[in-house]
Amino acid sequence: MKVKFWGVRGSIASPGPATVRYGGNTTCIEVRTDNNELIILDAGTGIFPLSQSLLTELPVTANVLITHSHWDHIQGLPLFVPNFIPGNTLRLHGAYDPVTGKGVEQVMSVQLQYSYFPVREAELKARIEYVTLTPNESIQIGSATITPFMMNHPVIDFGYRIEANGKSVFFTGDHEPPPNIYEPQDPEFSEYQSFVDAKTADILQAMAGVDVLIADSSYTRAEYPAKKGWGHGTFDTSIEYAKLAGAKMLFCTHHEPTRSDDALDQVFEQVLLEHPRQAGDPIYRLAKEGDSYEF
Amino acid sequence: MQTMPPDLSLKLANAVDGMPAFPKSVEKILQLTRDVNCTPKDIVQVIDKDPVVTVKILKVVNSAYYSLPRQITSVNNAVVYLGFNTIKNLALAIAAIGMMPKHNAADFDVDQYLLHSLSTAGIARKLASQMGDADPMDCFIGGLLHDFGKVVFAQFLPEEFRQALRMSQANKSSLHEALRQTVGVDHALVGAMLVEKWRFAPELIHTISHQYEADQVDTGLFACVFTANQISKQLGFGFGGNPCIHPLPEQVQRRMGGTLEDVIAASDDWSTVFDDAKLFATL
Numbered sequence: 001m002k003v004k005f006w007g008v009r010g011s012i013a014s015p016g017p018a019t020v021r022y023g024g025n026t027t028c029i030e031v032r033t034d035n036n037e038l039i040i041l042d043a044g045t046g047i048f049p050l051s052q053s054l055l056t057e058l059p060v061t062a063n064v065l066i067t068h069s070h071w072d073h074i075q076g077l078p079l080f081v082p083n084f085i086p087g088n089t090l091r092l093h094g095a096y097d098p099v100t101g102k103g104v105e106q107v108m109s110v111q112l113q114y115s116y117f118p119v120r121e122a123e124l125k126a127r128i129e130y131v132t133l134t135p136n137e138s139i140q141i142g143s144a145t146i147t148p149f150m151m152n153h154p155v156i157d158f159g160y161r162i163e164a165n166g167k168s169v170f171f172t173g174d175h176e177p178p179p180n181i182y183e184p185q186d187p188e189f190s191e192y193q194s195f196v197d198a199k200t201a202d203i204l205q206a207m208a209g210v211d212v213l214i215a216d217s218s219y220t221r222a223e224y225p226a227k228k229g230w231g232h233g234t235f236d237t238s239i240e241y242a243k244l245a246g247a248k249m250l251f252c253t254h255h256e257p258t259r260s261d262d263a264l265d266q267v268f269e270q271v272l273l274e275h276p277r278q279a280g281d282p283i284y285r286l287a288k289e290g291d292s293y294e295f
Numbered sequence: 296m297q298t299m300p301p302d303l304s305l306k307l308a309n310a311v312d313g314m315p316a317f318p319k320s321v322e323k324i325l326q327l328t329r330d331v332n333c334t335p336k337d338i339v340q341v342i343d344k345d346p347v348v349t350v351k352i353l354k355v356v357n358s359a360y361y362s363l364p365r366q367i368t369s370v371n372n373a374v375v376y377l378g379f380n381t382i383k384n385l386a387l388a389i390a391a392i393g394m395m396p397k398h399n400a401a402d403f404d405v406d407q408y409l410l411h412s413l414s415t416a417g418i419a420r421k422l423a424s425q426m427g428d429a430d431p432m433d434c435f436i437g438g439l440l441h442d443f444g445k446v447v448f449a450q451f452l453p454e455e456f457r458q459a460l461r462m463s464q465a466n467k468s469s470l471h472e473a474l475r476q477t478v479g480v481d482h483a484l485v486g487a488m489l490v491e492k493w494r495f496a497p498e499l500i501h502t503i504s505h506q507y508e509a510d511q512v513d514t515g516l517f518a519c520v521f522t523a524n525q526i527s528k529q530l531g532f533g534f535g536g537n538p539c540i541h542p543l544p545e546q547v548q549r550r551m552g553g554t555l556e557d558v559i560a561a562s563d564d565w566s567t568v569f570d571d572a573k574l575f576a577t578l
Contacts, residue, residue: 096360098377099384101574113564134362150361154380178375181335188371195375229335229379 001167003212003251004030004292007046010174010218010232010254011072018260023289025049026072027254029171029214030292033164037142040064041160041171041214046289047076059087063141065148066094066107067173068157074107078117088126093139095148095156096132103132133158149206151175152199153231161206167295169212170247174254176216176231177203177241207245211295214287215241217252220267235271242282249295253287303479307488310451317493320345325432328387335379342370342386351389352382388575401453403445403460403536406576410533412439413572418532419523421568422558426550429515436495437502437520442535443489444482444503452478460536470537471507483507509544518550525555532569 007013007025015024028046031039038054040047043064054060060082067073082088094104108128112121121128133139135158138147144164151157151173159172178196182189207213218232235252242250255264268286275284299307323341327333342348349370356367356377367373374382416438423434448456459473471481487504502517509521521543527533528540543555551558559565 097381098355098358098360099381099388100571134360136364137362150376152375152378154378156377156381181339181371181374181379186336191369192371192375195372199375231378231380 001034001164001169001211002030002032002292002294003169003214004032004050005046005251005253005287005289006030006050007042007044007076008253008255008287008289009044009072009257010216012257013045013072013075014257018262021261021288022255022264022286025289026075027067028076031162031169033142033144034167035143035164037144037164038062039141039144039146039162042067042073042173043075043077043080044072045076048079048081051076051079051081054082058082058085059089061089061091063091064093065146065158065160066092066104067151067159067171068095068153068155069097069107070153070155070174073173074111077108078111078119083124083126083128084119086125089129090126091129091131093131093133093146093148095135095158097156103130105130105132147206149203151203152178154229157231159203159206161210168210169214170207170210170245171214172216172233172238172241174216174231175233176229177233177237179228204241204245207241207247209246210248212249212251212293213238213242213245213247213282214251214253216254218254218256220271235268236275239271239275239282239284242284247282249293250282250284251287251293252284255286299480306451307447307480307485310447311485311488311492313451314447314489314492317490317495318345320348324348324386325436328383329430329432335374335383338379338383338386339370339374342382348386348389352385355385401449401456401460403449403456404534405449407534408442408445408536409576410569410572411527411535412442412533413575414532414569415439415441415520415523415527417523417568417571418526418565419519421562422519422523422551423515426515426519428550429519433496433499433516434519434523437499437516438523440486440490440499441503441506441520441524442482442486444484444486445536447485447489448474448478448482463536463538467538469507469539469541470535481507509541509547513546513550515550518547521547522551522555522558526559526565529555529559530565530569532565532572 007028008023009026013024013026025046026044027042028044029041030050040062092104096103133148135148135150138145144162147161148158151159153174157173161170178199180192180196182192215238216233217235217238219227219234221234221236224234238252320341327338352373356373367376416435419434419438420431423429423431455477459477462473463470474481483504483506487500491500498516501512502520505512525540
């Protein structure tokens with residue numbers, strides 16, 4: 001199995017001299033099974049360079065798994081080049097949103113309106129299919145078994161576990177470990193904590209023993225209190241998940257768009273100092289645009 | 296302002312008094328969701344005290360879409376499962392339509408009325424977001440309640456209301472004129488009495504009471520609700536009993552940047568609003 005990062009920034013694309021090394025595109029991760037099935041995690045702006053790399057192997061069936069519908073995870077989708085070439089298939093997977101009552105098809109229909117994009121869905125040349133997924137229910141994509149899990153973000157967000165040929169990867173999408181909304185002295189605190197603990201156990205179960213964990217690590221521990229409730233994790237929460245789940249490798253991603261490459265290196269160096277690796281611990285890495293990892 | 300004989304005035308005042316109170320929880324949820332600094336704890340505590348909203352949220356969370364391994368039994372539990380923001384938005388939508396009546400004794404098609412009210416609400420909110428000089432949530436509430444006086448008539452003056460509905464249908468006249476003939480006053484006035492009793496902001500009361508004296512009010516809220524009402528009727532999103540579509544008065548046209556036809560033509564996805572209305576009508 002191979003994982004390749006095409007976009008690792010959170011919130012907004014952030015090109016420029018300060019983000020050259022880690023890249024400025026927003027979330028997009030290519031996963032290839034040993035059978036060469038193409039699975040794409042999120043359609044941030046990184047999906048545009050990814051789509052250009054596909055032009056040598058047309059026709060393609062692109063299985064895109066959308067974690068959630070925020071712009072930085074879908075914005076590249078209208079410019080996924082194979083969409084304009086007959087013979088290709090784009091199969092879009094994602095969640096049902098109870099607030100709008102819509103499935104994953106909304107991700108395309110919102111963007112493909114004349115006011116926002118010159119090409120309507122009916123004018124795309126590729127075959128477009130929508131698959132609205134149910135949490136905890138696995139689907140099969142060729143040799144790969146995909147299972148979506150509910151994560152915690154200000155909109156319905158799926159984490160995905162992908163297993164194929166005995167290998168596995170879990171991507172959290174945007175995720176903040178659910179905090180207790182009560183103070184310890186509130187009577188509701190302990191009951192709420194029991195829900196949080198059950199949720200944490202579910203999430204760890206979903207990640208258990210993966211070869212690769214790719215996790216939302218937007219903030220440092222010091223930055224987090226000001227961002228509580230925004231739906232993002234920290235380097236520390238990602239490391240804790242990776243350790244408890246027994247992951248072999250952790251890729252920290254969703255880099256702050258305002259954090260320069262140098263600042264990112266500094267922050268990560270500090271994180272590694274605070275979490276010295278013991279025998280059996282996962283390997284910790286920063287996700288970097290263009291990097292791929294085969295296992 | 297319409298005038299009425301003292302006995303009718305007393306009868307209507309009693310009818311308005313007999314209507315249920317505007318739920319405190321709805322008011323509180325509306326207020327809290329306008330405040331970006333409100334904590335999840337604040338909102339959960341308000342929702343928890345409203346059994347109707349709670350049950351509907353649990354119904355959504357436990358629905359087949361989420362095929363959960365275990366039953367979600369409390370709002371707190373739902374927040375951990377679906378996330379605070381989703382629960383907040385669900386509560387807001389559920390609460391705002393929660394007080395719509397389901398039955399009446401005047402052959403008034405409540406399902407169609409509900410769709411008309413919900414689509415007017417959704418269109419008004421959409422217009423407010425585009426225009427920028429009215430609060431979208433106020434416009435939503437204004438649209439939702441603009442015809443609420445009809446509910447008072449359906450419940451307390453069913454005979455007169457039924458007669459007015461027939462008259463308006465038969466000669467394609469405006470329902471408010473038929474009501475003035477059969478009851479003596481129209482639903483705009485009674486709706487305004489009701490929202491006044493509920494202590495809504497004066498601007499919202501004026502918007503409802505002056506629906507048919509459109510030249511007297513010139514606010515963003517009024518323009519959005521008035522226009523939304525006509526769009527809903529023109530495009531047939533539900534039916535509130537009135538077959539007449541009124542042109543936009545001059546000051547409304549100025550705010551909306553054109554005639555009713557111009558405003559309708561300016562967007563190609565009005566049906567989205569109707570889809571949302573249909574969804575909420577079934578919650």
